[in-house]
Amino acid sequence: MDFDERTAPEVIKVLEEAKTRHVRVRIFLGNTETGEVWMEEHDVLGYIGNSMGPVKAPILLYSASSIGGCAILTHCILAVRDKDRWLYKHPLWKEPKLRECRDTMPKGYIVGVDHLEGGSWVRVANFKSVSQADRYVEFMHGWRMAK
Numbered sequence: 001m002d003f004d005e006r007t008a009p010e011v012i013k014v015l016e017e018a019k020t021r022h023v024r025v026r027i028f029l030g031n032t033e034t035g036e037v038w039m040e041e042h043d044v045l046g047y048i049g050n051s052m053g054p055v056k057a058p059i060l061l062y063s064a065s066s067i068g069g070c071a072i073l074t075h076c077i078l079a080v081r082d083k084d085r086w087l088y089k090h091p092l093w094k095e096p097k098l099r100e101c102r103d104t105m106p107k108g109y110i111v112g113v114d115h116l117e118g119g120s121w122v123r124v125a126n127f128k129s130v131s132q133a134d135r136y137v138e139f140m141h142g143w144r145m146a147k
Contacts, residue, residue, distance in 0.1 A: 003074050008032075014080050015058055025045070027042070028077070032075070032092070033040070035090060039140065041140070046066075047063065048072075056074045057071050059071055093145070095141060096115060098116075099114050111127050113136055
């Protein structure tokens, strides 16, 4: 695979091993200078593959049998996890700070999840049940592989 020149050697090794072993991974993207995650929830879970063009860029495939997927910003990877363990954590990795709240909820929702960003709590999601909120928090921390 052809990686962005800014990609850490440890990340290259982990992604190549995940591709070879056909293991499903969860990728955490963020700022590699601060270790802050971007709180991405989509296009972060799947199998590692490579594009079909002359440049074999790493892509994330939804399933092992997928034939196309999205390109991975390999130089922005802060952590990689499979279902059992962390495969890589950036030296500055900061686990996202999340909390469940029940104040100022939109109609039809009973619990929200806030993320601490730059010293302020910011609402990132609202849910109709506490179990949905719990699953979201677990997914965003890497404790579960699906929402």
